[in-house]
Amino acid sequence: MRRLLLISNSTLHGSGYLDHCKKQIKEFLSDKVKTVLFVPYALHDRDDYTSTARKAYNEIGYQLEGIHEKPSAVEAVRQAEALFIGGGNTFRLLKTLYDENIVDEIYKRVYNDGMPYIGSSAGTNVATVSINTTNDMPIVFPPSFKAINLVPFNINAHYQDPDPNSKHMGETRAKRIEQYHEYEDSPPVLGIREGCILHVEGDKATLRGVTDARLFVRGKEPVEYKPDADMSFLL
Amino acid sequence: MRRLLLISNSTLHGSGYLDHCKKQIKEFLSDKVKTVLFVPYALHDRDDYTSTARKAYNEIGYQLEGIHEKPSAVEAVRQAEALFIGGGNTFRLLKTLYDENIVDEIYKRVYNDGMPYIGSSAGTNVATVSINTTNDMPIVFPPSFKAINLVPFNINAHYQDPDPNSKHMGETRAKRIEQYHEYEDSPPVLGIREGCILHVEGDKATLRGVTDARLFVRGKEPVEYKPDADMSFLL
Ligand SMILES: [Ca+2]
Ligand SMILES: [Ca+2]
Numbered sequence: 109m110r111r112l113l114l115i116s117n118s119t120l121h122g123s124g125y126l127d128h129c130k131k132q133i134k135e136f137l138s139d140k141v142k143t144v145l146f147v148p149y150a151l152h153d154r155d156d157y158t159s160t161a162r163k164a165y166n167e168i169g170y171q172l173e174g175i176h177e178k179p180s181a182v183e184a185v186r187q188a189e190a191l192f193i194g195g196g197n198t199f200r201l202l203k204t205l206y207d208e209n210i211v212d213e214i215y216k217r218v219y220n221d222g223m224p225y226i227g228s229s230a231g232t233n234v235a236t237v238s239i240n241t242t243n244d245m246p247i248v249f250p251p252s253f254k255a256i257n258l259v260p261f262n263i264n265a266h267y268q269d270p271d272p273n274s275k276h277m278g279e280t281r282a283k284r285i286e287q288y289h290e291y292e293d294s295p296p297v298l299g300i301r302e303g304c305i306l307h308v309e310g311d312k313a314t315l316r317g318v319t320d321a322r323l324f325v326r327g328k329e330p331v332e333y334k335p336d337a338d339m340s341f342l343l
Numbered sequence: 344m345r346r347l348l349l350i351s352n353s354t355l356h357g358s359g360y361l362d363h364c365k366k367q368i369k370e371f372l373s374d375k376v377k378t379v380l381f382v383p384y385a386l387h388d389r390d391d392y393t394s395t396a397r398k399a400y401n402e403i404g405y406q407l408e409g410i411h412e413k414p415s416a417v418e419a420v421r422q423a424e425a426l427f428i429g430g431g432n433t434f435r436l437l438k439t440l441y442d443e444n445i446v447d448e449i450y451k452r453v454y455n456d457g458m459p460y461i462g463s464s465a466g467t468n469v470a471t472v473s474i475n476t477t478n479d480m481p482i483v484f485p486p487s488f489k490a491i492n493l494v495p496f497n498i499n500a501h502y503q504d505p506d507p508n509s510k511h512m513g514e515t516r517a518k519r520i521e522q523y524h525e526y527e528d529s530p531p532v533l534g535i536r537e538g539c540i541l542h543v544e545g546d547k548a549t550l551r552g553v554t555d556a557r558l559f560v561r562g563k564e565p566v567e568y569k570p571d572a573d574m575s576f577l578l
Contacts, residue, residue, distance in 0.1 A: 117512050117513070119512055120512065121510035121512055122510075152522070152525040196522075197522050199481075200522075239481065240480070240481055240482055240483075241480060241482075242480070243480070243513055244519070245475070245476060245477070245478070245519040245520070245522070246434075246477065246481060246488055247475055247476075247519070247522055247523040247526065247529075248475075248526065249487065249488045252484065253481055253484045266512065266513040268511060275356035275357075276503060277352050277355065277356055277501065277537055278501040278503075279479070284432075284479070284480040284482070285480070287387070287431075287432050287435075287480070287482055288480060288482040291482065291483065302512055
């Protein structure tokens with residue numbers, strides 16, 4: 109059974125790394141998992157990042173290994189009890205997943221073995237059908253924007269409402285998503301605000317966390333959803 | 344002689360389309376140009392966009408044709424007196440330039456014939472070495488991030504300083520550019536704020552407009568530049 113915990117962002121303003129979702133992570137992994145495999149590819153300093161993630165996971169009772177510390181990324185994924193992919197630059201992350209040949213490996217472990225998958229920000233983006241709705245800067249060119257495809261829609265993490273007082277003339281987030289939906293085959297885009305989490309168990313999806321999500325579907329008006337909303341219709 | 348007018352954005356808050364740079368456009372094109380070829384590819388509604396651009400250029404004495412109105416994009420570029428590429432989504436724009444086979448055609452007209460090139464926002468992004476520093480959402484996958492390469496560095500248009508009062512936890516613009524500079528071969532990034540223009544004549548580059556630019560170079564502290572600053576060292 110597919111099991112996913114897709115977090116908008118790791119750190120809420122005024123609190124520490126993963127503080128706002130440690131409880132959900134603990135419930136999601138339970139005692140069945142002893143060690144989490146961490147993918148730090150979205151950031152440049154992988155050791156530093158792994159150190160940060162390790163500290164947070166140790167606090168809730170889990171060991172954590174950085175995939176870059178292992179001899180083979182493919183083997184590491186094949187043997188992982190659980191996977192956590194952290195945020196940073198989504199393009200750098202996706203390109204590295206392709207370089208390391210683990211896009212399909214992750215898909216298989218999640219679908220065939222029910223390996224629990226936790227993502228934050230960029231780690232949430234790459235869990236979806238594609239990275240077409242990332243906010244990140246295209247600092248490196250991946251071979252495709254297709255991602256791991258654990259859910260068949262797009263997510264826009266750190267979703268931000270337009271600021272009515274802003275004098276900035278760049279496109280709003282909503283405008284950008286609207287432009288994506290000018291393409292005929294574009295899937296729904298779930299905008300998850302900071303503090304929002306999407307929890308998937310098999311064919312059931314539920315919003316968790318402390319903020320609302322905004323769903324954009326091509327040709328329709330956007331719709332707001334609150335924590336505990338059933339989002340299974342998106343799967 | 345290479346002649347470029349690279350504008351950060353078309354419309355300043357509180358004023359109309361191209362109002363803030365019509366004077367510079369008129370000086371740049373002079374009476375030598377009668378008709379401007381407009382490339383509306385960054386937006387979905389090309390007719391509407393061409394209508395808007397036509398109105399603005401008519402006001403300062405130029406005819407304007409939309410490249411999509413012509414039988415052949417390649418021929419249109421080969422015969423153009425001057426080119427204006429408007430803003431919108433940079434990925435959509437660049438992909439279409441590749442689809443229409445005009446990336447090299449534009450390069451040749453600018454370098455071999457001194458065809459004047461005016462860009463705004465996305466139109467400025469594609470004039471540079473690559474679109475690696477666009478702010479736009481990757482709504483479509485182009486065959487490369489390499490762009491027309493009329494200047495050998497990157498530009499970040501609509502450059503925005505970090506907001507000290509923001510509670511938003513997504514990366515600041517400066518942070519994103521810093522991440523780009525984690526790559527060894529990454530060129531300088533010129534952040535041009537809204538209202539800023541880079542004017543290039545041959546091997547001379549000058550800042551124009553009403554706002555400052557911020558230059559990011561890998562391994563160095565960022566430096567501010569004001570209108571009239573000589574930026575030729577970047578070429
Ligand atoms: Ca990011
Ligand atoms: Ca844009």
